[in-house]
Amino acid sequence: MLARMVGNHCDLRPRVRPGARGGRRGCHRPGPRAVHPAPGPGLDDGRRRSPGLRGAGGGRGDGAVDGGGRRVPAQPRGPHLMFHQSVIRVRAGTKTDRGGNVVKDWASASKALIGSLSVQPAVQSEESDPTRTAVVTGWRVLSAPGTAPDIRADDRIEHAGMVCEVEGEVAAWPDPLTGGVHHVEFVIKRATG
Template identity: 45%
Template sequence: MSLMYVQSVVIVRAPVVADRYGSERRDWAAATRSTVDGVNVQPAAPPAQSTEYTQDRQTTATGWRLYTPRGMDLDLLETDRVEYDGMTLEVDGKVGRWPRPGGGVHHVEAELVEID
């Protein structure tokens, strides 16, 4: 394995529950956690970058990218969260599974965002 893929993340997956009004929401208090070793997480390259929102309150959204090594698929959904280096990151959009010629997954890429 390359020295580039030495980080670990925790995938956080919350079940969908109905609230008292019948609306569905994610129950993050009852979420399951799965540790995944051998991935690479790094700050997102331009044009993805930190964005500051100041309309209602001061908020900064910082982009990150998660990569798996060649041949590694990842059980990650766009509704999951990822814990990494003391941060809780949300998956931003669909998870990219790059196909391998002849079938299977070559590698996985996911855009993550930290809302601070």
């Protein structure tokens, strides 16, 4: 099966044979038995608008349409393509207990939206004993280059409707050119059961 697929695709094994006018052409055949289907209406290569059409902006989301004539939604661009997520930082307030000590007060916690992040799955584990089954799920959170969000190890993070704990210290990666912070990384975890 793989040999047949390789034999039919020009990117994997190029084949050049004479064309109808004696010139050389690639392995693509026109018609219903084509190796690659023809691009949709208004698209020259399946991704960009053909020149001269209204709204031709040169990429997906700039007035482009898919093969069915539907508009393609705009997509993030540039070097920060993956940093489009956000979380809510929950920071505990403080209160004085009966002994005169300053302690955390989660009832008076403050919340702040932290954006320009990439939240990626990192840890999934399940531990069971005769009385319960504990499920631990974790995510690695990276900030966009050039940003240093205010996150501390004692904060809680709300992500996808779940409240997670920051595990360990927040790592600030240095920028080798400026000496400042390039980006920040930390791990959040949630345990249930």
